[in-house]
Every structure is written in C-alpha cells, then in structure tokens.
Amino acid sequence: MFRLAHISDIHLGPLPSLTYRELASKRITGYVNWRRNRRHHIQNGVTDALLAGMAAADIDHIAVTGDLVNLALDAEIEVAREWLVSLGTPETVSVVPGNHDAYVPGALAKSCRAWRPWMKGEVTHVGSSEYGYPYLRVREDIALVGVSSARATGPFMALGHFGEKQARRLGKLLDIAGEGGLFRVIMIHHPPVRGATTAHKRLYGIGLFQETVRRHGAELVLHGHTHLPTLHWIDGTRDKVPVVGVTAAGQGAGGHKPPAQYNLFEIAQAGKDWSVTLTRRGVSGAALSVKDIETVDLRVRPQLAAT
Template sequence: MRIVLIGDIHAYRLLVMPWQLIGKRLIGQANLWLNRRHRFDHSLVDRVVEHASSFNPDLILLSGDLTTTALTGEFDDIAQQLAPVTSRFPTVIVPGNHDRYTFASKRQRTMEARLPSIVPDGWPYFRQIAERWYLLALDSAVPRIFNSRGRVGREQLRCARKLISYLTERDGLIVLCHYPLKSPPRALPLTWDHKLGDSRRLRKMLTRCPARIVYMHGHIHSPWCWQPKRSDQSHFTYINAGSPSMTSRKYPQGQGFWQIDLPEDPIGHLKVVHHLPNINGQHAHANAVSAWSQHNIL
C-alpha cells in the first residue's frame, strides 16, 4: 500500500474584506504582508500535486495547515489546487492550528464545510486501510489568541485509546496529527508553541500500543524521518511532512512530499522516500527525471 504525505501548504489571500480582519486574523494578515508572502510560493504546490499523482498512491494524507488564517477563500483555493489528487485518490486531511485560526473557524467547522469528504466530520477518525494497517487521524488544533500550542483533549484520547485497544504486534498503525510528538536527536528541541499540551498522554497511549506506529505530522517546517532508539519506542517511526510551498536557502523549491510504502506484514520493511523538487525543475516542464530528486530515507 502506497501513501503520499503532504505537509503545511499555508494558502493565503493578500486582500480580504475589512470585516474579516477581526481578532487574531488581523495579526495573521499583517504577518502575511510583512513576512510570509516572501517565503511561501504556492505555484510549487501544483508541481507537488502533479508529481505525487504519478506514483498512483492508494491514499493521500495531508497533515494540516492548508491555510494561513482559515478564511473560506483560502480553503476554496486549496480545494481547487488539490482537486487533481483529491478527485482521483482517497484523501484524509487533519486540521493544523492555522486551519482553526479563529474561534469562529473552529465553532463553524469552516474546514469541514469547505473540504467535505476529505476532512473527517468526527474526531478521532479511525479506519482500516489495509489488511493489517489502520489509520488514526486526530484533531489537535485549538484556536488561541497568544500562542499556537495544540491539544488533542481527554475525550478524543479516550475514544482513540478504545479504538486501538485491540491492535496487536502483528498490526500497523498510521497516526496522522498536525503536531509533532518529538524532534529527532540532532534537531532543535520542540518549543512550548510547537508542542501538544497533552503530548505526554498521547505518547504514553501510543507507547503502550503493541502495533507498529508510523506517526506522521507537520507544523515544523523542516522535513524529517527518524526512528527512536529508546526501547519503549523502538516500534515508532516519525515522519515530519515539512512544507511543500515554503522556500529557503536549503529548500529553494520547497520541501517536497513523502512517499511511504507500507509492507503487507507490518513487521516488514517500511519504505520511506522524500521527493524534493530540483532547482532547475521549474524550467523542466514535464521532465520529471530532471525536475525531481528522490531520497530513500528508510
């Protein structure tokens, strides 16, 4: 079974109606004009969508932060941009903190309303995706005025615990959640804002689960894949999707996307490939060989 994982796209609109600039969105739009718009290039998402389709995935997962300030227009833009994949392949999306940017966007379930059928309408979302593999998708995004700390919440954790309670060491569990649980040993430690308020509870729940865990997330705009050496988490693989639209010196064409091939038997070899657009790729048109490089991580 093949999964494609796509991270923080952060669609935005520079011009919004004055009545939409209430509360935190005013700060978000100011940051967009002064800062973000210079770093995020959304034309890169079209290349990701096109290239990801060529791998014929069985499932597309998006780890949240599709928008910048959870405007309905931003969700509509992203729905259109993702349509070439979402219309062809089963897709599941979890919200990021930017998709629940305002209290109204959470209350009115704007994301669910604008992206029906690809954003689950209840949390936690759980389903079997292959004979021995399961997907657990969590809503960890909470609107906050002064910070962006996430939280899964007791009720969602209680339901999730029940849903995964019958999994055994012969099973595999994909967890899709916007926030990371841990950063790799050589990366900067997660800041207070980067964390889930109840990450310890979630980690404990997953550590106790005997199934092989592949934890996929976004939020930190720096792609990575790693497996902890700690004995109680030796059955974990963490994959950070990164941001396909954010440009930087290290990633001038954005941070690409991930291909994850699940072995039929979850204890088998998990193939993880990071696809990165090459700098000359923007002029290479349909020539995928020179437009992309692929890095076999596992």
C-alpha cells in the same frame, strides 16, 4: 506493497481581500506575517510541481497533516475544498486540520464541515468530537487514524492540544485496528515529541499522546507544523515507533526552511514485521523537478496492545 504519500502545510495562497472586521482579530498578526515574510517563501507553483511529481509515482493514498490555509478565511476554506477535489477523492486522500485551519474561534468548525468527505472515518461506535476526531479509515492493510491537535489560540501563538477524551477514543481505535492485524498510521498536525518545536508552537498533551501509543500500539506517526523533514522515535508496546515530519508543501527556495517535499512510504509485510521504506522527495532547481533526497529503512515490528 502499499505506497503512502505524506504532505503538509500547503498554506494555499494568495490571500483573498480582507475586511476590516476580519482584521480585528488575531488575523491582523497573521496578515502582517504573510505580507512581510510568508508570501515570499510560500509559492503555489512549488506545490503544483510537487503534486505533479507525486502523480507520477503511483501513489495508493495521500495523508495531509494540516495547514491547508493561512488565516482560515471563508474564501480560503472554500479554495482549499476545491484544491482537495483536485488532489483526489475521499477514498484516496485523508486530512487532519492544523492550527492555521483553526486560526480564530469558529474557523475549525467551518474547515471540518467543508472538508468532511476527506475526514470521515469508518463506523466504529467509538465516538468522536463534534469535529469528527479521532477517525479510523482502512485502506487495504493500512489503518489511517486521524487526530486533531488544532485549536484557536491567541496572537503570536500556534499551540496544539491533545486531551483525555481524544486519547481514550484514539486508544480504542488503535485496538480495533491492531486486532485486525493492520499497519496503523496516526496523522496529527503538531509533533508529539518534546523539543521538536518552540514553546509557543508546541503540543499540549505530548506525554498523554505517547502514553496512548505505548499502551495501545501504532506503527507510524505522521505530522507537519515544523516545516522540517524530521525523524524522531517514541516508545511503543514492543519497539520504537517512528515519528516523521515533512517540509511545507508550499515552501519555495531561498528561505531558512528546505524547499517543498513529500514523504513516500512503501509499506509491506516482511514475515512477522513490516518493511517500511521512507523516501523523501522534493523540488529542485529552477525547473522545480522532483527528485529523491534521501531514503531511510524504517523496518517496524508490529506493536501489541498492552495487557
């Protein structure tokens, strides 16, 4: 059995000091939002408690689906790199970026360069973007496929993007993993499901993403962005594919979103199918103890490439 943990939207704080030059951009709106709202609900102590609970759960691998930082300042990106070192080695942790990691033009390149060891895939000769996406990592009989939806956007926007080039490359990686009989997990920040979030935060390319899954197959899709513990389904090549979101790993109590959680997937072959159990685990009470919230059986049929 393979035990995969999924966390997202850490939003490491507090914010470092900003210069006037740094504020003369979209960052001014993000800074105001942090001061008025986010800093009151995103709490590093909550993240620490959540990770302590994960450490006691005998995890084989951790999938991090973006938004490690807030405004993608150079100092934040470096703090996030140090945080990844503490979280685990590149062998045991895989990362994709979120919109906050690409907050302003040029930030995504800096984030991906700093966090490259946790984003570097196998040599496949499929090709990738300048930032290294999509990538394929194989751990036992699990294929982790990292997709980037992150891009810099204008003020008050948090849109994602999934385009034709990445779709073609993703399809090839899914085929490679499928031919190897692997359980394929796609990691992406924005939810690839219509209606999962508001228009100014949605993913452009949802239809293209779903068509790629329908044609090439996948067994599980993980995302962040919404700060909600959600479960959707999209069509695969043979059956429905679960699309699972998670509460922000830094979310404290008292907000309109649930406190910090992580998803624990226990994946094993069950005859010709895969046995997949999802347990949502989250912080609870003043002591921030980590407890099971719900358990869902997600038995999955292997998806075949379309002919």
